[in-house]
Amino acid sequence: MASTNGRLDAPLLERARRSLRRRDASLAAVIRDVGPCQLDPTGRPYDSLIRSVLHQQLAGAAARSIEARLKAAYRGRFPRPAALLATTQDALRLLGLSRQKTAALHGIAQAFAEGRLSSRGLASADDEAVVEQLTQIRGVGRWTADMILIFSLGRPDVLPVGDYGIRKGARAVYGLHELPGPAELESLATRWRPYRTVASWYLWRAADGLGREAKGPRGGRGRGGAQ
Numbered sequence: 001m002a003s004t005n006g007r008l009d010a011p012l013l014e015r016a017r018r019s020l021r022r023r024d025a026s027l028a029a030v031i032r033d034v035g036p037c038q039l040d041p042t043g044r045p046y047d048s049l050i051r052s053v054l055h056q057q058l059a060g061a062a063a064r065s066i067e068a069r070l071k072a073a074y075r076g077r078f079p080r081p082a083a084l085l086a087t088t089q090d091a092l093r094l095l096g097l098s099r100q101k102t103a104a105l106h107g108i109a110q111a112f113a114e115g116r117l118s119s120r121g122l123a124s125a126d127d128e129a130v131v132e133q134l135t136q137i138r139g140v141g142r143w144t145a146d147m148i149l150i151f152s153l154g155r156p157d158v159l160p161v162g163d164y165g166i167r168k169g170a171r172a173v174y175g176l177h178e179l180p181g182p183a184e185l186e187s188l189a190t191r192w193r194p195y196r197t198v199a200s201w202y203l204w205r206a207a208d209g210l211g212r213e214a215k216g217p218r219g220g221r222g223r224g225g226a227q
Helices: 010-023 025-034 045-055 060-072 081-085 089-093 099-113 119-124 127-134 142-151 164-173 182-192 196-209
Strands: none
Touching: 010 025, 010 182, 010 196, 025 164, 025 196, 045 060, 045 099, 045 119, 045 142, 081 099, 089 099, 119 127, 127 142, 142 196, 164 182, 164 196, 182 196
16 A cells, blocks of 8 residues: 555546546446546544444444444443543443454544544654554454444555455455455556556445445445454
């Protein structure tokens, strides 16, 4: 994954769409059918981290139900770090969270409360530095870090090679017999640089066309690995 702290915006998305159509005839067909990329980064890594942990290894409906219960316990929003740290793991488990996820949420809250992580710091760090910082937290792995890079920080050249939706979309678009592994995806993605995030979004859309199960939170995430 390229190390860049650029951010997706409308002009960049349009440049990416044109570049990908020119370089990759197979992906161009998906782009033509789907239309402009609708990625809209939130710029809120703390909230995105909480949401990503909630959605790990869960179908969309189940994850949204737990997210709603968590927000309802904090007046309709995700709890701030201090409030989350003040909530016992047993109380969080009553909301439907596993022991592993409650530990991960407390780890995220602790990192932000202590200043080891901050929205400003993550926004200014390059991609690999963001991954390194986030994966120090228990329960946060590479897939979750990639989702933060894409959906919160808006980085343009991220390729989540372990994401099921992207692997499924690639198999359909390129007529592969099996789901591609990381090395095969990296090879396919060479022509997409420096816009692998946008290509990934179109692969998610291709997977959606085969069945809605590849669609995840925010209308664009596939179901990745455990973390």
